[in-house]
Amino acid sequence: MSSNSRIRSFGDREAGPGRPVYITGEIGINHNGELDNAFKLIDAAAEAGCDAVKFQKRTPEICTPRDQWDIERDTPWGRMTYIDYRHRVEFGEDEYRQIDEYCKTKNIDWFASPWDTEAVAFLEKFDVPAHKVASASLTDDELLRALRATGRTVILSTGMSTPKQIRHAVEVLGSDNILLCHATSTYPAKAEELNLRVINTLQQEFPNVPIGYSGHETGLQTTLAAVALGATFVERHITLDRAMWGSDQAASVEPQGLVRLVRDIRTIEASLGDGVKKVYESELGPMKKLRRVTGVVAEADIAAAAGEPVTV
Numbered sequence: 001m002s003s004n005s006r007i008r009s010f011g012d013r014e015a016g017p018g019r020p021v022y023i024t025g026e027i028g029i030n031h032n033g034e035l036d037n038a039f040k041l042i043d044a045a046a047e048a049g050c051d052a053v054k055f056q057k058r059t060p061e062i063c064t065p066r067d068q069w070d071i072e073r074d075t076p077w078g079r080m081t082y083i084d085y086r087h088r089v090e091f092g093e094d095e096y097r098q099i100d101e102y103c104k105t106k107n108i109d110w111f112a113s114p115w116d117t118e119a120v121a122f123l124e125k126f127d128v129p130a131h132k133v134a135s136a137s138l139t140d141d142e143l144l145r146a147l148r149a150t151g152r153t154v155i156l157s158t159g160m161s162t163p164k165q166i167r168h169a170v171e172v173l174g175s176d177n178i179l180l181c182h183a184t185s186t187y188p189a190k191a192e193e194l195n196l197r198v199i200n201t202l203q204q205e206f207p208n209v210p211i212g213y214s215g216h217e218t219g220l221q222t223t224l225a226a227v228a229l230g231a232t233f234v235e236r237h238i239t240l241d242r243a244m245w246g247s248d249q250a251a252s253v254e255p256q257g258l259v260r261l262v263r264d265i266r267t268i269e270a271s272l273g274d275g276v277k278k279v280y281e282s283e284l285g286p287m288k289k290l291r292r293v294t295g296v297v298a299e300a301d302i303a304a305a306a307g308e309p310v311t312v
């Protein structure tokens with residue numbers, strides 16, 4: 001970790017105030033268990049300029065309540081029990097080795113949300129830059145303790161959580177190595193329930209923790225608004241095609257949308273500046289041509305012309 005207490009390291013990259021927004025394309029299980037889909041999504045994220053792609057890692061027998069194992073459902077691979085389906089969409093070590101190699105060739109990070117402690121141990125076989133706690137896992141102290149013990153950066157998502165639960169989770173994880181993500185856990189989330197000002201509430205409540213945003217809305221504007229409000233980390237689900245089979249696909253961003261999202265985040269972060277009022281060199285020409293000085297502001301104009309910050 002750097003000396004600035006609100007900067008978090010993601011391998012060679014960093015996130016936090018004053019750093020580029022760390023943008024993650026959440027593949028989750030939108031690969032539908034097909035490695036080829038995962039590679040195409042990694043391509044899309046790398047081409048758009050994302051910093052990372054993310055997956056979800058579960059041990060199906062631990063994460064699926066026993067009474068749901070044998071419930072049958074129709075899937076693109078035929079009718080199967082829920083537990084078989086959970087295995088069908090889960091990548092094993094061999095697939096993650098290939099993903100690891102592929103991401104290296106594309107210069108993009110990858111990490112995952114482990115949904116149980118075995119999944120933490122599984123992910124620790126790789127040199128991932130971070131781990132993520134899905135909103136659903138915020139109350140799983142056992143998982144949080146296992147993640148804290150890894151010593152890696154941990155992103156804690158806060159959808160469907162009360163302030164008390166969030167405070168408790170932060171206490172269990174410790175605040176030195178975490179990043180908090182505002183989220184609303186509906187798919188897709190309605191604009192009226194995004195409550196983006198919570199980003200500022202979290203900034204005030206946890207001044208030493210960088211705050212990010214994990215979005216499940218349709219469209220891009222509200223994620224851009226989150227960046228304008230100070231989100232230092234952004235995560236959106238990504239898909240090859242919103243019409244694909246799977247519960248997260250419809251609330252995901254397709255490759256072309258992802259290009260626009262990353263482009264617009266970079267423009268917004270460049271435009272936010274440092275908040276110190278100044279007059280730019282580039283304004284001197286228009287100033288000369290357009291301004292009438294008839295009073296006391298003349299001095300400020302002279303200071304500005306010399307490139308000094310102007311006190312307002």
Ligand SMILES: C=C(OP(=O)(O)O)C(=O)O
Nearest residue numbers: 056113134135157183214
């Ligand atoms: C569901 C997840 O996160 P979030 O709660 O941020 O959507 C996840 O990371 O798997």
